[in-house]
Amino acid sequence: MNRLVILCILLVIFSVDAQQQTRLPLRDYFFETWNTRTGLPHNSINSLAQTQDGYLWVGTWEGLARFNGQEFKLFTRSEITDLPDSGVRALTPTSDGGLLIAGARGGISLYQHRQWDTQPPAQAMVNHIFKSKNDNLWLALENDGVFYRSASSTQDIPIIQNVSAYRIIEDPKGVIWAATSDGLYKIVNYKPTLMTPQQGVPDAPVYTLLITRDGRLIIGSERGARILNGGLFESPHPQLEAEPISSLLEDDHGDLWFGTINKGVFRLSVDGLEQLDAKNALPANRILSLLQDRENSIWVGTNAGVFRLREAPFSSWGKKRGLSSDYVRTVLSHSDGSLWIGGSTGLDRLHNNQISHIKGTKQGSPYSILSLLEQNQGDVWVGTYTSGVLKVVNNELVPYLNRDNGLGSNEVRSLLFDSKNRLWIGSAMGLTRVNTDGSLNQFTNEKELPSGFILALSEDNSANIWVGTGNGVVVYDTQTDVFNPVEFPAEFAAQYAFGFYIDDKYTWMATDRGLVRYQHSNAKMTILGRELGLPVDKLFQIVPFKDSLWLSSNRGIIEVNYKQVNELLDSKSNNRGTLAFQLYDEADGMHSAQANGGSTPSATAHSDGTIWFATAKGVSTVKLERLKEATKIALPTIVESFSVDGKPTSLPIDGETIILPPGVTRLSFQYAGLSFIMPQRLNFQTKLEGFNNEWVNRQNIATAEYTNLPAGKYSFAVRAAYPNTDWQQNHKVVNFEIQSHFWQKTSFKLFMFFLFVVVIYSAYRYRLYRYKQVEKELTSRVVKQTQALQEQASAFAYQATHDQLTDLPNRRAFDGWLADNFSDFKACKKSLAIAIMDIDHFKRINDGWSHLIGDQVICEIANILKAHCEGEQEVARWGGEEFTFVFPDTSAVQAQEMCEKLRKCIENKNFSNIAEGLSVTVSFGVSDSGDVDDYDRLLSRADQALYKAKNNGRNRTEVM
Template identity: 70%
Template sequence: MMRQLGILCTLFVMFLCEAQEQSRLPLSDYFSETWNTRSGLPHNSINSVAQTQDGYLWVATWEGLARFNGQEFKILTRAHINDLPDSGLRALTPTPDGGLYIAGSRGGISLYNHRQWDTKRSASTMVNHLIEIADKSLWLALENDGVFYREANSNTDLPIIENVSAYRVIEDNQGVVWAATSAGLYKIDNKTPTLMTPEYGLPNAPVYNLLITRGGSLIVGSEKGAWIQAGNQFKPIHKKLTNESISSLLEDNHGDLWFGTINKGVLRLSPDGIEQLDANNGLPANRTLSLLQDRENSIWIGTNAGLFRLRESPFSSWTQKRGLADDYTRTVLSHSDGSLWAGGSSGLNIIKNNRAQLVAGSKEGSPYSVLSLLEAPNGDVWAGTYTSGVLKVKDNKFIPYLNRSNGLGSNEVRALLFDSKKRLWIGSAMGLTRVNEDGSLDQFTNEKDLPSGFILALTEDKAGNVWVGTGNGVVVFDIISEKFNTIDFTEGFSAQYAFGFYIDETYTWMATDRGLVRYELSTSKMAMLGLEQGLPIDKLFQIVPSNGSFWLSSNRGIIQIDKAHIQSILNTPNGIKPPPLNYQLYDEGDGMLSAQANGGSTPSAVAHYDGSLWFATAKGVSTVKPARLTASTEIALPTIIENINVDGKPIALPLLGESVFIPPGVSRLSFHYAGLSFIMPQRLNFQTRLVGFNDSWVNRQHMTGAEYTNLPPGEYTFMVRASYPNAQWQDNQQVVHIVIQSFFWQKAHFKFAVFVFFLMVIYGIYKYRLYHYKQIEIELTNRVEKQTQDLQTQANAFAYQATHDQLTDMPNRRAFDSWLAHNFATYKQQQRPLAIAILDIDHFKRINDNWSHIVGDKVICTIATILKNGCHEDQHIARWGGEEFTIVFPDKTALQAKEICETLRKSIEHYDFSAFGEGLNVTASFGLSDSTSVGDYDRLLSRADQALYKAKNSGRNCTEII
């Protein structure tokens, strides 16, 4: 008997030693989900579950096949699977090259591979199971008919075992095929069957399932228990399994064995013993039909009432079911001895060695309501309660320590702290109490020391100062001055409640009712991360640092943010838009039984010695191992392009290496894709790229579709890739080549033909016009010559008119300005003087008014004649406009020109104008300037004009120089 027991232990160790070096979760720590017909399944009986190499999960039911991408089921029936005669499907078997065999209740068999269906010859009756071996031949386990062998590419089934119901076939490492049948276990060697009778150690009972472990051991699931092969004999795996009816088998990544039963749910055998999961623990039904572990290590359980999944969710919970005194927890403490303490409305528990122990003690028969916890330097634990003040835990029993009757301000204690001077600080609802080493008490209240008597959090910085979080701000007890200093929140933050602290080398971080506040110790500068910066909720309770991240508890779940990312946002200068806030919010969908993380006292969240984080919630204590999250993001993440829609209508996906040809005139092209993760499908991030349109990756966040409109004809390559949250992009991009065809008028040869035709038309028109022009060339030449002569004469007349005054026939202002602009620079460059005079007839308006405009015109003409007669040929005279004339004196200074101007002035003054009008006398004023002191002709004119004004202001009939 002892020898037999030793063999069994050895065998048990053999297959358990294959386990990976990962910690396993108890079944109660798994996060479970259920799918049924209300979730999109075609039927609730899950006959088989399989995962193909592309990452899809496949489910066989009595009403068709369902393919799951993590978010939705796609139903595939006989309308999709060509020529398969079965709606009810019984078996799914993946192939090594990525394909999937589907077998049904009427014997139908089909192979799905590379997006193509290949329907095989049907078997004689329902196929319970089939396998494909290395040479592509098939072994079939048939209902009532037995086991058959079908060679590759053959339509003939060779009977191996007949007249029994065969449920499963499997090939071991030596090429031996084993068959589970209603008559028992058969060994098929070289197509020769041998029944494993009771003399081999097996009971005389039907065998329903078989499993070859990674270590090569054969596991047999029968109507009378589970057995393991030991040499030529079979032994019971575990005494508790001996009388169970085993319907399905699974070895997980830890090497643990899972047993699906006919009426007892699922059993797991591990070094921790036998665990059971049944309908009382959430399983849809106790009849288990299939088991599978996917590539993300989730366990899928097919029952006759739906599909059930157990996954190692980020969070697991300790609740009353696992031994806590109450689900409503308020405080957690990581003890230096490796234990975890959890306090709640109904007492205090110590969690150690995966067990929860209740601390004994009550008040008048009622359990203590624990609000806060503290580990003293000597390892003792102190508890702050809701109605009983401060208790001390000794030998796992509560001992009253301090309450209102012996000096405490209030029995409601939400924060405890031992400072570096071994003084106990007690934060209550009525202020702060300090217990000194000698036992004396110091009381601090809102009457003189605190902004509020409601104390929520206490901590000590490296200098020994005590930080106090209250219901109305934060104060710091200065260890040197023994006084409280108020930390004023920056105007606009509007924070009041300070629920928790974390102090690093540079900053004090505060969890407040308006977000995360950062206080710089050296400068007292504040910054806040709140709703405006992108937080999903602004009331935060506790800050737990872990591996470069902050884990923030709130009433809507646990928020994880990279600390460096927070710093980059808070350090963004004013006026510059900060980067968008990236965070992860974990809630009920991630394993928490309640997203309400209670935080009205401290500590409400802690980091444990093993790297796990613990949070007090309304439904137990939730715990997470960040390392598990990191490991989950390292699992290969397949990306799949599921649908291509053209103008809203789906088209067939291309086969491997083929392109999609799209007809011309398409206005809208959309792609739908998925990342085949079943752990966190809603959290996956996607990037897409359409080469030929935009060669850079475009962030799609969590969107599972991309749409493009009005793409021109041409060749494109659509690419998509996926990543887990807070993880690098994996090399998992999927590619599809698209060719948008063009109308015939959009094609290059058509455009070339049109271009050539256009050139020919242009050439023909050109030749015709050339001929026509030749005919009229002579006539046009004659006309042009005559018209040219006429135009030249007319142009000369127009040119003369444009530069001469019609009244005096003298050059006008345009001619004068042109001459001056053309010659001034030459005179300046040659350093030759150039003088200009501007003449204005005095009181000319009076002449027009008293003697008429006709007389005025005669006066102007007379003065023009006097000027012509009094000037030399090189002295240019022009009528400047109205009653003004200009005279240019080349090579003369203003003084030299003044003599000429005086002569001209006197000639005008002494001229007898009485012939034009009785009593008419005319005088003129002259303004002179030269180029010796100016740099441009405009300035020269301006100075001459100023000289004229000077002459006018000097009494007129004179000559002035400027």
């Protein structure tokens, strides 16, 4: 009996709000999830809060995150030393706009006016922090219990000890309630009383508490939810009687939300109890926190990220909601208030939010529906993909006309009953007309049509039939029985005509190059395409609704203003502006932005004020009232950061003025409109008083920059608005002053005049003195230039005999030394040996790595040769990858031994510092002067020895 009383009371509470507001079923909410992949520091969302400035705050085990609708800004211990702990356990907004933050190690901080104020820490992990009406701070501590801290003290006074406290709350009478592992405590005058099972409280830990707007206490425990009624706690719903409840929320409708330990979220409303869990969109079934923001979106903190439910402009119907198919091609608004939805696996009727399937199959398989049509009597006709035309009779699909009995093709994309009650059938193989006597007329591309592929049919006010094909448009004149082509101008480059909308003055055509307007009075055609700002080329269907045209496309639904479109198309000015449009897609609630076309009707306006679109993932509907409601919500605007010459500068507290030093050249403001419903659609205006007192449109750009402002006082203001609405009076102001340079002051100018006079006199005296110094300077300059020329000549001489890359002697130097000394060695009968070294497979190094790597290899080998040549030995770079050596007083055998040492040293050298996987070997050819008479012969023999080494496999030394 008591339970029935509670349910009746709840229904009364709910019904009061329900009279003023409508609620969506959970299935109609638009779901979004954020986690570590999208900017959060951790996936366990311990607490959620929204501060008075509009920011959403998320507490996790790895820090604090602030959300502005577009991105998360992270606050961690590495950046904010006053952050209490890395693990943020509790967030509590204060009445004066601050935010209390409590952590896993007992730390407490107050964030207010962009400043962090560290509070004395608690002795254990803070599960919840709460400020009572008398400004006492109440703390729910893990394992330690409940404490309070007086506003005039920093000492924590124990109230309940040796338990885990989870949440504390104050009711309208000033009574403090505490949820603990022992159960529910009632605290009056700082004295606790444990509620007992005789009072209806489960003998189990209590995790969470809620005071409803009418002052009623609800608890969530390990053994279900309870609501206090007349001194006794009763279950609000039988299904919640034993369900472990971890979090509670009352939304703006008065509905109650219950977060559970392992079954997701429940909502209790006048519509009954609804459940949302991981099977239908939640990231996880463990709920840690719940919040409703000022835009009425519901935020759910789970152990797998934060989840948001919002009333998006669009909602969708698919197989999960009862449709036969997710791939919908056509949707028809019926005169009886129902909607007919045709997809790839059948036909459905939607009426009063209930789906019924239309019976009928072909050889056991469902029909694939392409087009729909309502006859004047209310009968529904159906065009299919492979079965021709069907008719719905007694809720069943009955074959009517197909290829076997006269239809040109079974693929039927458009149907039309004209004003003479003749049925026109547009198929993939031409146009068929079924006359009232049952006879058929066939029209094909061989005679009357530019293409046999028919996509759209429509009748104008003069009873003429407009035919959209895969290759243009024709109009059937019912007076003359003649098809007249409507040829698109060549510059349009349009070919396919997917849909028509005909009004008194124009025929509008959705084509593969934009929206074409045909004027009835003069047959003039204009096109709204990308050149005028349309975001896509290909349009499928045109739906007029009030003062807008709604256009379906593969990239979403486009809304344009009918009047503005006509003004753009009528303008003869080259500078006629661009189109203002709204593009709706998945972010607005559609399951897929791919609207389907090529069959009619693929979109329709319904009698209840909704517009429906066939998409690749169900049928999507938009209710314009939802769009209007969203734009009525107050939109906070905030300046997030202020940079001076690229360096961040602290923003002032409201009313303060920032003093900037003289000489600043660039000021940059980052701002945001704190909307979580349509953040990507917000428009901004800025104004800098003192520079330009007019508001400047920024569209959706969230940055304003100013350069080279003169000294003076300024006020920067920014405001935001939703699309197609008036600007809200929500602007934020930053006052700043750029100080003057000292040279801009009057005293400095007087000083400069006096200084000018002094300088003129001094310049005269200096000029006399300078003439005397010129002669000395010229003399000194001649001496210096002579010395510089000598040094330059020496440098040229050095460069002529040395290799620029390795700084070794070059071939000229080597040849000169050999020519100058060979005859002396022969005359003294001394042995003179030479060697020519070549880097093996050097071309592979250049080709396999690069010429730059090749140059580094040459330099590295040159360094090795320099380090190992001793005494009178000479080494030179002979050219390319070849080096030459001179060994005075050395025989060929001795020189061979020296070369072998060099070869092995290079072979064992690790070249990985130059390139990964690179190894280098060299080959030597050695000869001496024993039996040769000139140095040319000596060189030739060394070269032959090198050639022999290469022929014998390289990486070796040969002697000739």
